[in-house]
Amino acid sequence: MTRRLLLSYLTLAALVLLCLEIPLGFVYSRGERERVINAATDEAESVSAFASLSISAGRAAQDLPERAAHCAERIGGKVLIVDGSGTLLASSHPLTEREEGDLPSWPGIAAALRGTATADVRTSTIGGVQYLAVATPVRHGVEEQGAVRITVPTRMVSERVHHVWLLLALGGLAALTAVAALGFVIARWTGRPIRELEHATHELAMGGTAVPVAITNGPPEVRSLAATFNRTAARLEHLLASQRAFAGEASHQLKTPLAALRLRLENLENDIALNARGSLTAALTETDRLARMVEGLLAMARLDESAVEREPVDLGRVCAERHRAWKPLFEQHGVWLALAGDYAGEVLALPGAVEQILDNLLSNALRVAPPGSTVSVDPRHHTPHERRFPHRHPHRHPHRPAGPGRVELHVMDEGPGMTEEQRRRAFDRFWRAPDAPKGGTGLGLALVQRLAHASGGEVVLRPAPRGGLDAVVRLPAVPARPGGTGSTGGSGGSGSAGGAASTGIPAPRPARRLQSTTPGRR
Incomplete structure (x- = not known):
């Protein structure tokens, strides 16, 4: 929020400065140009009046060269005075014979000999003047006696205009810097309550x-x-x-x-x-x-x-332990319990959460699995290799993968399965499918979902490849440390002691856990 407020302040200040400084710069440039033109025109008219008096008094040859030299020295430019036929009377700088012969054809002098004053101005790209030439006729009454041409150097004027533009730019940067400093303070003051609200909301959400x-x-x-x-x-x-x-x-x-x-x-x-x-x-x-x-x-x-912190849990060891505990009970019901998967590593979970999740899912699977069928426990680590070559893993379901750094724990049965609507409602408390076997409470999957979310993961239900249901629990994986897969001190079963799994089917050799489990998804 602070950056956005500061950006808005700077944008508004920049627009204001541009709207003020650009017109100011052009106004100053035009003023300087007009000032130079007016000064040169006044000087040309002054020399023209002096030349008219000198020509009328017959003293042009004596007075005009001195006057032209003095005027050129004062303005730092050049002065030319010609008579009515275009013959050179006086010049502040030497001319070649060819230049003297071409004087009547020069645009400014030709117009002045016809009685028209001219001002030839060329401007640079930023409004300065490259050069300025002013020509004024010399008259005595209605008689045209000659012309005066003054060329004024404008390099100083251009430099002055560029200097003003530079000052305006530096002033704008200084103003933007001041606005940025002041705007940062205001933005921080304005955003402080929002940051406090964000922090409080984050703490409440966690x-x-x-x-x-x-x-x-x-x-x-x-x-x-x-x-x-x-x-x-x-x-x-x-x-x-x-x-x-x-x-x-x-x-x-x-x-x-x-x-x-x-x-x-x-x-x-x-x-x-x-x-x-x-x-x-x-x-x-x-x-x-x-x-x-x-x-x-x-x-x-x-x-x-509970506010228990998550800890590393050896998923492979927990799966093997629960497989050994549940296998005899599955055999009593004529169902084969298989342990598949090639994952060996640790996941982050609440103490005892993985055991409770497995106990609830296995109890649900045994409740609906027909005799002679198979229930499989399959921990998997999602890798890009699986995503690139799905045909090498035909038993993998094509739904959204667990993603980098996450582990999928699948419990698949070959029972009647669930419809899409039933899968959406399966995690609701006390909800049971209409055709569910008797004995369930409708709290098992709700507890599985709560345990998965508390451990930083999620649980979804999918159709199994061979019919039935595929319960997928995604948990964050612990990165493998150099020299091994990680310590086993944080394996599952290190949590607080709890009761046996409260299932319709007795839970065999329940592991130590944070809370007692409650199966019965249907």
């Missing part, structure tokens, strides 16, 4: 505390904007705090009644008739589903309250 912006400085419009921002930030912070408090407190308060309700239902199993046990089983199932939903809400509330 999840920091909304710090009120001072509203006592700057123009009225900026002060009004600052006051509106303060009210908006305070209201937003209040709403977010209320939402987090409600979700966390409600989750904590509901856990104990739900546990007691399940215990009472289980105690009733031996005291009810056989034909009513189906209803009891359904009630227990719904109680478990409600408990998982409460766990998911609690996990999201903890994620909102």
